[in-house]
């Protein structure tokens with residue numbers, strides 16, 4: 001466990017809590033982007049941060065990963081974080097496999113072992129047969145799956161996903177959401193997910209933090225209880241509509 005910020009609250013995180021933010025605030029010059037944000041994510045959870053454009057969601061992820069310092073508050077992280085940003089950022093001149101192992105190559109890991117590890121997961125992300133293609137030969141969904149695997153391999157247990165499906169058409173988005181739930185279970189990862197799509201957040205999440213428009217303040221923390229065993233059932237549950245309307249009322 002390491003504490004990246006602040007002197008207060010350096011207590012040990014309970015085993016199950018992987019990330020905890022306490023009263024985090026951030027301004028860029030005179031403009032306040034995040035205000036007094038507290039949240040936590042426990043092992044195995046799928047937690048979404050839902051908020052309108054400009055509410056500071058990406059800034060929150062940049063703070064969690066240490067890319068941007070917070071002005072106030074405390075951050076505790078227990079585990080290795082992988083960060084998948086909005087754009088897939090695959091290098092066009094490298095093959096899919098070389099893109100996937102790039103962070104491991106940069107870390108100086110054994111090249112053969114990295115490729116063998118990536119290869120063992122290629123089927124899981126549905127990219128078998130495309131390992132030696134270039135990113136321009138892949139569909140949007142495939143690029144996101146390659147990017148997901150790259151993030152997973154370079155980090156492991158905690159994945160921060162910033163609107164990974166934001167640029168996809170609605171049919172591809174639906175199948176990618178179902179895929180993500182499957183792969184989360186198979187790889188046993190904890191996911192913190194950014195979205196501004198209310199339905200997506202309800203379908204995927206165990207809990208949702210609803211952020212207000214700028215400055216982002218946590219307006220509500222929602223435990224999505226219904227259809228927990230089988231999240232697919234949420235799509236046809238009338239509770240989905242009720243929750244969607246309730247969240248709309250908060251934004």
Ligand SMILES: Nc1ncnc2c1ncn2[C@@H]1O[C@H](COP(=O)(O)OP(=O)(O)OP(=O)(O)O)[C@@H](O)[C@H]1O
Nearest residue numbers: 028033051052053054055056057058059060196214
């Ligand atoms: N490095 C920076 N310098 C100055 N302002 C910034 C910087 N990064 C972000 N901002 C501003 O902070 C605000 C929040 O940005 P952020 O990207 O965190 O929001 P977001 O909720 O992720 O938005 P979106 O959903 O549109 O991606 C925006 O108004 C943005 O212009």
